[in-house]
Every structure is written in structure tokens, then in C-alpha cells.
Amino acid sequence: MSLSIILGLAFFGIIFLIWIVARMGTSTVKAGSRQMVGEIESSLADAFVFVNRQKMAAWSMVAIVGLPILALLLSHSIIIALATVPIALTLPKKYLAHMRKKRIDTLEKQLPDALLMLSGALRAGASFPTALEAVVHEAAAPISQEFDLLMREIRLGIDLDVAMRNVEKRIPVPDFMMVTAAVSIAREVGGNLAEALESVARTLREKLQMEGKIKALTSQGRMQGIVMTCLPLFLMLVLRFMEPKAMAPLFNQPVGWATLAVISIMEFLGYKSITKITNIDV
Structure with missing residues (x-):
């Protein structure tokens, strides 16, 4: 494909994208955009990550517009450029999922130390709200943020069991259910809550x-996965630049498109198979 054809396609692609942006003035698209950005912003706020709505919408639009154009300029294929559109549309949600997973992993690592601090405060004679306040002041984020919110709910008069269940909803970690169970049992049946929390902390650390x-x-x-x-994708790009004539049917003919589709699926x-094998849940 000659340079003039590539530039022409890029020009028409830019014009088409500008037309799409102009069409965003309609109420339906604006409502859908506001809903998507609102959902992402709300999910980030639940994870104590606060961002500007306008900046989020702008970066999402840059990803949706820029990735297909970049794929078109690199591959010289409209099919590949169109194939990147679904990827660009899912990038904001993927980034959100990555941020939430990173936060949950950090919470799992901080939870045993926080429980030991809570147990130590209880052994020193402090009440449960006072021990929570000590953990909030001594621990680092994000565990301190969650315990601070728990402490505020208790001060507002919310029942402890309800407040603990609210923390479970915000922290979808099975390990925290052990903490909730220990607190509930110590509250209803009685027993040494400090010892129970220390035992849970040792189990989580192991x-x-x-x-x-x-x-x-x-x-x-x-x-290896x-x-x-x-590796096949890298070799395909290398051969595309080294032998453009030999690789041209793969990008310019229906048989080549079908081959690319099969390659992508495989x-x-x-x-996914390698990820499933190496992902061992304890």
C-alpha cells in the first residue's frame, strides 16, 4: 500500500472521527457518555480514588480515537484498525479493574498487621472503637481509610454487625469475613476478642x-505464557516490514482476514489456558 493511500485513509479516518465528536452534541450520546463516566467515577470514589470527570472523559476519548489511528498507521490495514476499537472502548474499565485489584491486594497485605495492632490495643485495655482509632492513626492507606470509615459509622450509631458487613461489601476479600466472624462471635457469645484477632492475623500471614x-x-x-x-505477533510485524509483498495477502484479502481472526482466537x-494453569488459588 502506497504512502498516498495511507495518508488518504488516515485523513478520512480523522474526518470521520471529527464527525463523530461533532455528533456527540446529541442528547442521547451525551447521556450515555455521562452515564459511563459517572459509573467509572463512582467506582473510583468507592476505592478512595478521586479524579476529575472532564479529564477522565478526555482521556477516554483520546484512547478511543488515538488507538485505531495508531494501529492504522502502523499496520496499514483498516481491518486491524477497526479491530482495535473494542479494545479502546474497554480500556477505561480495564484500567479501573486494575486499580481496584491493586487496592485489594494492598489491603490483603496490610490486614494482618492491622489486626495485630488492633489486638495489641485491645490487650492494653482499650475499647473496640478506641482500638480502631489507634489503627487509623498508625496504619497506612488504604487499610486506614477503611477502618476510619468503619469507625465513623460506629460513631453515627450504626450497629457493629451492619458496619462490618458494609466493610465486606467495599472489600470483596474472603479473608475479611474471618475478621467479621471473629468480631461477631466475640460480641454475641463472649470470649477474648484480642486473642481471636491475633489468631486470624497469624492465619492470614501464613x-x-x-x-x-x-x-x-x-x-x-x-x-512463558x-x-x-x-512472539507470533512480533514475528508477524517483523515480516510485515521485511517482506511486505509476501505478507500483503494476510492483510488485504478475505482469506488473510480469516487467518488473522483464527490466529487471534487461538x-x-x-x-487464557496458561493463565488458568498458573493461577493457583489458596
């Missing part, structure tokens, strides 16, 4: 150590 060992042992398999997935299934 679980984290086991998960770390498993992650280290399966790191080679995960890296990434390399084996990216690559996706292979990567």
Missing part, C-alpha cells in the same frame, strides 16, 4: 506467605 511461594514458583510459567503469546485461548 496464607500470604504460601501465596508468595506459589507466585514465585509459577512466575516462569506466567512469563506472555512470551509465547507475543492466541487468546492459549493465553
